[in-house]
Amino acid sequence: MGWFGREKSPAPAAKEPRQDDARKELSGPSRQQDALRERIEASGLPPEVYEAAISECDRMDGVEPSSPEYAISLNFLETILSLPWNETTKDDLDINRAGEVLDARHYGLRRVKDRILEFLAVKSLCARDKPRILVVDDERIARENLTIVFEDDGYEVEAVANGVEAVAAMERKPAHVVVSDLKMDGMDGMELLQVLRKRWPDTKVVMITGYATVKTAVDALQQGADQYLGKPVNLTKLRRLVTELHAQSVRARHLHGFVLCFNGPPGMGKTSIGKAIAEAMGRKFIRLSLAGLRDEAELRGHRRTYVGAMPGRILQGISKAGSRNPVIMLDEVDKAVQDFKGDAVSVLLEMLDSEQNSGFVDHYLGLPFDLSNVLFICTANAVERLPAPLLDRLEVIDFPSYTLNEKVRIATDFVIPDQLRRHGLDEQLVSVSEDAARIVITGYTREAGLRGMRMQLASLCRKLARRVLADGSQAVEVDEAMVRELLGAPPMIAASARSRPRVGLSTSLVWTENGGEIIFVETARMQGNKQLILTGSLGEILRESAQTSLSYCRSHAGEYGIDPDVFAASDIHIHIPAGAVSKEGPSAGVSITLALLSLLTGRPIRQDVASTGELSLLGEVLPVGGIREKLMAAQAAGVGIVILPQGCARRVDDIEEDVVRDLDIRFVSTMEEAAGIALCDSPTPDDNA
The missing domain is CATH 1.10.8.60 (Helicase, Ruva Protein; domain 3)
Structure with missing residues (x-):
């Protein structure tokens, strides 16, 4: 094939059967095998897959149809032919329509919808970027012919005569692929290659020369060229290389983004939002519940050496969808990491990493399948359970509780x-x-x-x-x-704020998987020998918070008018009711300290005040999470004043008006400020709890 010749890219030629004519006459031609061979040749498989399929088909010629090996080979070929190697669905990236679909499927969740529309807007802008090729050659007729070839293939083409003009063209509008001659006046191909690698590292480069030698090829590849071809150029090969390099360039530019991960409690509509995204984009939707999977092979497939081997759930879903760019929702990914037998993290990393999934290999297939066009969406109830390498690849979108x-x-x-x-x-x-x-x-x-x-x-x-x-x-x-x-009678009795001030009793705001709740912290003092008693099914973090609170009260006894000798002859009991429910988390330090200060000073705590925040040993109030849900709990319980850490002020600014309505929110930085708000001025010993 010459430089300027052009031909339609043919399908790979089929291999001649390996059996001799005598064996064919003994066995007889198999109509089923002939039909398989015809389907393989007409399917347009990638070269590597085509070779593997033809080889397997040839091997079947020497196997009895009644043998297990024949059935294994037949199932393997049927699996290859069932996969959509070249079929894709066209994306509908109309942002207005996508917003209408999301609003029709879900009420509320405005921030979640806004983030999804931003994601689709980026994909829409990337899709408008027409593939662009820069041809660099000092021969006018070569430039003209290559321009015709690539424009017919749908590319935007610009042709220049040397490296200096190529750099100017890249500055005006960068190209995805540069096809450059090696020997040129002004700036030759090697000098141009160095500039491209320094200023436009994602641009792919194909070097072409009529003086091809092993040394020049090695030098070009070492300098960063992606491909090297000699003249006369095989245009079929050049067009295929440009297509592959353009796909790699698109992935490098646009697919380095994170995979969306919907995080939130059950029943928030995470799965149905994923379906709405697929509907808005016009893609097929596949949902894989990882909570029910127990073996790595269920995702990656079983090797064909096993009896009853089959592809993994990923390729099964893609085969059923009939396109290689569906939306695949990996549901409850946090549970899969805990329950898998095998290295679940490595499987998920390979599937979700855009640098790796273009050559995803299923164990059954043993051949690479491109997953780079798949839109993966993960869901989790608690992303804290995910390993750090996996979490780094996910963009977590929190689903807030419904008001x-x-x-x-x-x-x-x-x-x-x-x-x-x-x-x-x-x-x-x-x-x-x-x-x-x-x-x-x-x-x-x-x-x-x-x-x-x-x-x-x-x-x-x-x-x-x-x-x-x-x-x-x-x-x-x-x-x-x-x-x-x-x-029947309502089984749920919501906790509500107490009416009159009480000594040793404080109200704390906490976050649970069911949303925000209020809990009461009770304290009592009795004769003893400095023992701290903690009850209420408290976790390790809450126990440490209680010990920190007591140490703070002892070290600041003089500031609050507490007799230092009272600790030596007393036992202090801290109890959080509902002992059958396990309690854990770093947000009750302020509430425990308020209850202890009230107990030791005799000053009652206002029961229309609730607090959240962790306490340092020096008396600093530290920020915590779950503020929106905690404010919702305070509102439902009839709390009037909420004490929050100063570090949470910006989060409150972003919360809806419905959530903060009727709440007097006070931000504090120190324990002294919190005590000044919650503790009454005069002691009332008769009100001891």
């Missing part, structure tokens, strides 16, 4: 109408009031998401269906009284 008003709106506008239809109830005859929905949410569920609410409303609809059948077609209006009648 009470959001839950009521979702229940009345979406869940209740849906459940009524599912249970055969006429929405014109059966109506559920907003107050009824509110009592279902607050009295029968305790969660951050919506799953429990949906289950309780489904139970309510089942009981309504029975009543409608028993009473005829009379209209039914469900109010709070009917909810209690049908579902």
Whole structure:
């Protein structure tokens, strides 16, 4: 093939069968094998895969169809042919439509939706970037012919005569691939290569020369050239190389971003958001629940040496989707890391790393499959469980708890109408009031998401269906009284702030997987020998917080008017009720210290005050997390004043108005400031708890 010749890229030529004619006559031609060979030759497989498939097909010629080896080879070839090596779905990156789809599927979650739309906007802008090639050659006819070739292939082409003009062209608009001659006046190809590697390291370079030698090829590759070809150039090979290098350049420029990881409690809608992303982009959706997987081979596949071997769940899903660029949601990835037999982290790193997944090798297939076009999305309930190497590759998007008003709106506008239809109830005859929905949410569920609410409303609809059948077609209006009648007494009793000041009793705000809650810290002093008693199923961090609080009180006894001798003859008991529930976390230090100061000074604590924050031994109040959920708990419990660390002030600025409404938030930096807010001025010994 000459420099200027051009031909259509042919399919790889099939190998001649290895059996001689006599053996063919004995065995007879297999119609099934002939059909397989025809499918392989017509499938447009990548060269490496094509060679492996033809080789396996040739091997089947000498195997009896009734033997197990024949069945293994047949299944292997069917697996290869079922995979979408070249099939992709075109992305629909209309941001306005994507926003409409997300809003239609979910109410609320505004920040989550905004981050997803930003992600899609970046992909949309990257998709507009037309592939660009810069041709550098001092022969005019060579430049013109290569321009025609690459423009017909859909590239934007600019042709220049030497390295100086090439640098100027790159400064105006960088190219994805540079095809350059080696010998040129002004600045030759090697000098141009050095400039490209220094200023545009992601640009791919193909060096071409009519004076090709081993030394020049080695020098060019050592200087950073990606490919080296001699003249006359095989245009078929050059076009294939340019296509491959452009794909690598796109990955290097645009796919270094992190994989999205949706983090939040169960029932927040993480999976359905992933489906909405696939719908908005026009891609197929595959969900893999990693919580149910116990073996590395379920993702990576079993080797063909095992009986009943099959590909892993990744390639099975891609084969079923019929395209190599679906959206794959790896659900509950934090549970997989704990339960896997084998190195789950290495499998996930290979799948999620854009530098590695372009050549992902399934154990069954034994051939590389390109996963770089797949959009991976992970979900987790607690990303803290993930190993650091995996977490570094994920961009964590936290799903905040739904507020009470959001839950009521979702229940009345979406869940209740849906459940009524599912249970055969006429929405014109059966109506559920907003107050009824509110009592279902607050009295029968305790969660951050919506799953429990949906289950309780489904139970309510089942009981309504029975009543409608028993009473005829009379209209039914469900109010709070009917909810209690049908579902029984509410099992959830929300903690509420106490009314009068108490000595030794403080209110703390905590974060749990079910959202924010308030807990009470109780303290008592008795005669003893300096023993600290901790009860309430406290974890190690909470025990350390209690010891730090007591040390702070002892070291600052003079500042608060505490008799230093009281510690020598006393035992102090710290208790957090609900001992059957394990408690852990670094956010109760301020509350424990307030309870101890109240106990030792006799000054009662205002019960309309709740606090959160950790305490240092020097009395500094340290910032903590979960502020939004904790403020929601304070609001629900009727707390008036909330003490927060000064380091959390910026987080509060970003919280919705509904969450901070009716709360007097005080920011403190030291324990003295917190005590000045929570402790009453005068002791009231008669009020000891």
